[in-house]
Amino acid sequence: MRRLLPKTAFALSLFAGTALAAAAPVPPAAATAQVTAERIGDGIAAFLPPGMTAYPHSLALLRTPEAEGTLPADWQIRPRFDRHVGKTRVTVAVPQGADLYGTGEVTGPLRRNGESITLWNTDNFEYAKDGGKQLYQSHPWVLGVRPDGSAFGVLFDSTWRATLATGSDIVFESSGPAMPVIVIDRASPQAVLEGLATLTGTMPLPPRWALGYQQSRWSYTPDTRVLQIADEFRKRRIPADVIWMDIDYMDGFRVFTFDPKTFPDPKRLNRELHARGFHSVWMIDPGVKIDPGYKVYDSGTVQDVWVRDAQGHDYHGTVWPGAVVFPDFTRPQTRQWWSALYKDFMAQGADGVWNDMNEPSVFNVEGQTMPDDNRHRGGGELAPGPHLEYHNVYGMLMVRATREGIQAANPDKRPFVLTRSNFLGGQRYAATWTGDNASTWDDLKLSIPMSINLGLSGQPFSGPDIGGFSGVATPQLWANWIAVGAFYPFSRGHTIKAPQQKEPWAFGPAVEKTARIAIERRYRLLPYLYTLFRESSVDGLPVMRPVFFADPRDPHLRAEQQAFLLGSDLLVVPAFAQHPALPQGIWRTVSLVDGDRADPLQATLKVRGGAIVPLGRIVQDTNEDSLKPLTLLVSLDAHGQAQGRLYEDAGDGYGYRRGEYRLTTYRAERQGDTVKVGIAGREGHWPAAARPVVVQLVTDAGVVTAHGMDGNVTLHLPRTH
Template sequence: MPFLRALFLVLAVLPLAARPRPLPLKAAGLAAPGVALFVPQGLDPAALPPSPALVAQPAFQAPLPHAWRLRPAFSQDGDRTTARFRLPADVDLYGTGEVTGPLRRNGTRIELWNTDNYGYGKAGGRRLYQSHPWVLGLRRDGTAFGLLFDSSWKADLDCRDGVAFTCRGPAFPVLVIERASPAAVLRTLGDLTGRMDLPPRWALGYQQSRYSYAPGARVREIAAAFRARRIPCDVLWLDIDYMDGYRIFTFDPKGFPDPAGLNAELHAQGFRTVWMIDPGVKAEAGFAVRRSGDALDAWVKDASGAPCVGEVWPGDCVFPDFTRPEVRAWWAGLYGPFLAQGADGIWNDMNEPAVFGTPDGTLPEDSRHGGGGGLPPGPHLRYHNLYGTLMARATREGMLAARPGLRPFLLTRAGFLGSQRYAATWTGDNTSTERDLRQAIPMTLNLGLSGQPFNGPDLGGYAGDATGELWARWCAFGAFFPFARGHAAKNANAKEPWAFGPEVERTCRIALQRRYRLLPYLYTCFREAAETGLPVLRPLFLADPADPALRQEARAFLLGPDLLVVPAWAADAPRPRGRWLPLSLVEGDLDDPLQARLYLREGAILPLGPVVETTAQAPEGATTLAVAPDAAGHAEGRLYHDAGEGFAYRAGDYRLVTYRASRVDGTLQVREARVEGRRPAPPQPWTLLELRAGADLRSAPPR
């Protein structure tokens, strides 16, 4: 019996010893109206750790109301710190950044550790290229909240029982947003983490890429094929094979002997070009970028203090330490001569950073970053998730310094909450499968619900061979993503719109012509995203947050506030309340069974342009106003336009028109109810198209 009593005592004590210890709350209050700040013990509320996710350091402005509902419980277990929220079972969760899986995040767990994840195969797809310590919550009555965990350390985000964020690092602050709607939460998220700048209008066009279009003659062939086939396209992408031995900021002297001449030829045909720059610098003594970086001792260090060396495409590489301001300035300065060759945009890839042949595909966790400019020195465990964002920041600064009169277009693979301030993104190396076709929509939606409006997948799937049917179906709805780029891996089959024969080519041409007709509306949506932080691509529940039927819908989606997009394979998808009238944009779009069906919200006015092959051909303003009057004969819509390039819009050189329609003596009339900005009205008049319930649009599609 004494033995049994002793065993019982041991078993009773062991669980207690393994439990995390509670971490008391040190301070709580309002950092802004409806935004609570919680600071656990171990932090000084007056000197919080620097937050790369936030545009300004949070501080207490008012006491926390006694009735405030959502409060975190902090705990620690060794080197791990957790903040946990208990939530009612009927709360729906969204956001959590770049993730595979369903739109509704209840019952999921992800790892926040940016990972080069080809085909989403590593860790079951639970960690990808970006990390967003953020959750959007939606209650039954349509009110909403946001949870922001302000830590960049390696972490888990668990939504299986309430929400728990556990990081491999010290205590961290938590921000809680309370609002009347999810849209209001997203606007506040934009206040906190910043908003994207308005991109150049050409970046809204269709874009074509491959690993790789090389040599230069092949790039010319692709450009000629687009124009000969009259398929809209604005941008061609240059992957790493343009480089000399994969050395960044160089050009292959055989395949690309005259990059400036190539860019000039493409510009003359209405194309822009985007060129890839990776972070890995070839560890070669005679390489100019290596030499100039050595002069600054610019590299991330290993535990012994020597530069970290890891294998990437050029072989052994060293890696810039972007936590240091002087290193970011050096990196920014490398772009001037490169952009002088005529490149229009930059593509930062492999910037998790990816390293070949290591246990976790990146630098060791104990690698050292020097910090500076407010960032303290620290291990890679702290700065890994920020590496891609800090690289994008330095790249953007270099682009602005080299061409101060042009809006930069930058795409980054790796990122963190707030990286929308510097770059657009895409969802990485997906596959040419039905699975990735279907999950492209919730992935894009959840990135938008995490503050990153300018995103999308590789259309058709990057890895593996696509069938013609898959490519056609993907293009038919993917043409409406904010970032619309077809891309393919080196060992995959050709995935240009014409690669699968005339029937698939026709489907793709129609889909892309529809996108280009929508450019006036799409550009207006991007302007709204830049001003408010609201996503361009939206889940249906954003239109009616209290409707439970919309909470899990991840097939149909909204483009901006007024256009409903229903993929052909989702005809049974629910719709937000009210009438949604079918819309035809180009001849043949209603006859092609693979095309997504488009519906305009009753009471909306949709600005449309003509069918063009590049955004450069698109006139300012709208050539058609599609009007869907409500039962009272009223409708309203907005149209934004500016020069499409440069920053004069910031000084008022833009035109934002609010149109209102009403029926007078049986005739529908539209007027400019409000005009903002000082840009003059475009010279061309617009025509009016009234949508009517039950009308056969095939008989008279708008032109």
């Protein structure tokens, strides 16, 4: 087995692509050179354009691919490379009848056939620019599903500004040099996504508290207001785990500082939040205020960390603090400097960090970002290059440094980082949300295909601002949004600095009741959700999935973008869904919370026949043990059988890497007029103490309930005449 790229081969040709050293002149023979195609994994092929002799360093991939042999002669999906009019174009013919998905974070339909987007991370308030076809993140990736349910994926490994069109051909046109293309071709879309995960990595297992409901605003200030919000949640018995701090907590928007008047003692505030069962997440932007005497600016200047302009001077832009400089995260020294800043910050008791404005956003300039010819100096495996090359990965490099800093500051805790800007593979470092949406029905409905396609592009931990960031939300809109938003992987209410409040109780008692029921449903599902997140951290499959995953061969499911799956066993149908296409087979409607079936705004939840879904009791935050008792929701298939899994660990820390977890497989089987529910297998070294369990068997006639001890419960079915 040989490597496609020796570690020392950094300057190969004009076609060297992302993050490569300055290109050497192309020899005349390159014009007639052939595409290099080699197998790099099970059903995975790498294609190098003419003139590229080895795979260059990639920021999207975990590691440089290694060749494992030649491609089979019948390999169908093959890219065509062209270079013309200062552009690099790659064309991939779409198989007849294939449906296309992925393409990352953009507005529009779930099914991406006939769409065209721009891959250039952009601060796009209310998705107004280009109709949302150019947003905060770039994922040069397309997933295709053929009529027979087999699937393929195409990864264009380039960070440069590009367009991606998905018509009868997939056309990727870049402003940079030619790039490698990776094609995955497997038996199902799930198998393709597992292949993508082997290439770009998976989401690290987050702390369990990050799966709870979260409340944010621009901004909760002063610190007494933060505690008022926390107290209201507890007083009103609405479960919640996190309060977020937007930019107004800072001293003059200087990052890594606290306003001495409104947040004079952040350590005390965090201590008070923790006492109430809350965690805190604090915003940190990349723009550093130009202010001699300000520690962060002074230390960065001494260490020469700033991005430079085309003339070699520190680049100055304007953001919230006024005039700022930006760290050059392509430099290892800069990332180390940035990471070290988190030591004192996290010592104040912060639990998570929110990196915003990191496209990077720059005010009052054309394009709302740095000039294309700004200079990034690189280092290590990253070569010097213009901002045009590194713009799309600026946010990803930032959150990489942020995550490393938080890990160093709190080595015994799992970091939680949220980012607005990212790139393909950035799920390794941060969760994401879909940016500055608006309080409109259109944005509510768009949020579902946006989140699903992020999952189909390798990012499973995402969601929109529930209720809409900007604008005025009507009570009806907000209630509908929280009723479905409780089931996004990332579930956070957030709003702009405006008179309207958008907390669950802000719209009156009726909406508050709807919100409470919806959030309580999420908390009952936390054992199942945590199990899904663990699975995603292992195999890369999304938490929130398209309905067609239930049967990739069913053409009627391919365009469904109102209903969605959580994992493989739970179907979510929003109340506002109009004639949704739902999978065939056994799907039984279930109730999780008193009143959820009576509230017309709640999403309908259906459990798959053949599934066992683990549930907890209603708790107010994830610090409470929700598995006293554990509930197993059982829905038998046509053969009278069902199976499901429950993952448990400490909820934080890294003991699970040493086997300190428990993954239990439950199995149910009907035997005449009884159903026996037991344990089919266990994995991990987490102690298995005896505990009570409630089994709820969902049948077409109703629910049969039995109580017993974990691993040994028998239900007696009522006799029918």
